[in-house]
């Protein structure tokens with residue numbers, strides 16, 4: 001039974017806004033699924049339809065096999081939710097929040113263990129009115145974990161978290177998935193999705209424009225990869241560059257200061273370039289740059305995302321162009 005299944009799920013707001021347009025999506029048991037898209041793509045609207053906060057204009061959705069509109073209670077008992085901008089009761093402590101969720105879910109929960117898992121046990125007895133954004137987010141995540149849910153639905157879970165918080169959150173999601181919990185989370189932080197997801201779906205203007213693993217998306221993406229090869233400088237090598245240009249899939253080559261740079265249409269071409277150059281001279285080092293997830297995202301969303309999309313820490317993190325050492 002899929003954790004989430006939507007069929008032709010559609011939401012219109014008024015006459016003009018088509019927020020979600022015929023979404024067909026299946027998320028499997030124990031899968032970590034990243035729901036990506038630029039602002040206004042329809043991610044929150046989709047999540048809100050799964051949670052019955054918003055009624056679809058047409059189409060259907062099931063969560064853990066239950067109808068998202070008619071069997072909401074059965075769903076609520078079995079899932080954990082971190083809504084966008086979760087509201088807390090300022091005068092209640094973190095512990096009281098978790099206890100309250102445990103009561104509503106009738107779950108036998110070790111409250112201290114939950115608070116410990118999300119790293120706020122030390123602040124358990126403080127009213128949440130004085131909590132920082134990151135602490136609020138950690139508490140929200142803790143509340144979502146109550147009752148060992150079969151599915152976690154998290155809207156922008158790393159919003160407000162510092163780098164340690166983001167890493168903790170990733171580890172936690174991975175541990176949850178390993179224990180069989182499916183995780184569905186929305187994000188516009190591409191590095192977050194890359195680091196933790198089994199599959200991603202990219203929304204743009206209400207439509208699902210891509211659905212695959214990160215590697216699968218990379219393979220599909222145009223723009224390929226760039227390879228830089230350092231070689232022992234020999235004057236004759238420059239003259240032989242046309243031989244590299246002639247390799248199938250090589251779009252452009254340049255030579256400068258003992259470094260050949262080849263732009264390849266497809267990452268698999270990189271090895272052909274390395275072999276060809278190595279036949280002519282001694283290659284001393286190789287650097288390979290894959291299409292970054294950021295570029296990929298832009299390809300699917302028509303460049304709506306900014307290459308410098310920043311996470312809450314202001315860092316572009318791993319979403320920057322990835323460089324890997326390659327051994328030929």
Ligand SMILES: Nc1ncnc2c1ncn2[C@@H]1O[C@H](COP(=O)(O)OP(=O)(O)OP(=O)(O)O)[C@@H](O)[C@H]1O
Pocket residue numbers: 013017018019037038039040041042043044045046188
């Ligand atoms: N209550 C509403 N009334 C009218 N339009 C709405 C409403 N909620 C969302 N929309 C519109 O629906 C579209 C999708 O919005 P949604 O919030 O689902 O996008 P999102 O992908 O979650 O964006 P973000 O990353 O900014 O949270 C947008 O055009 C938005 O303006």
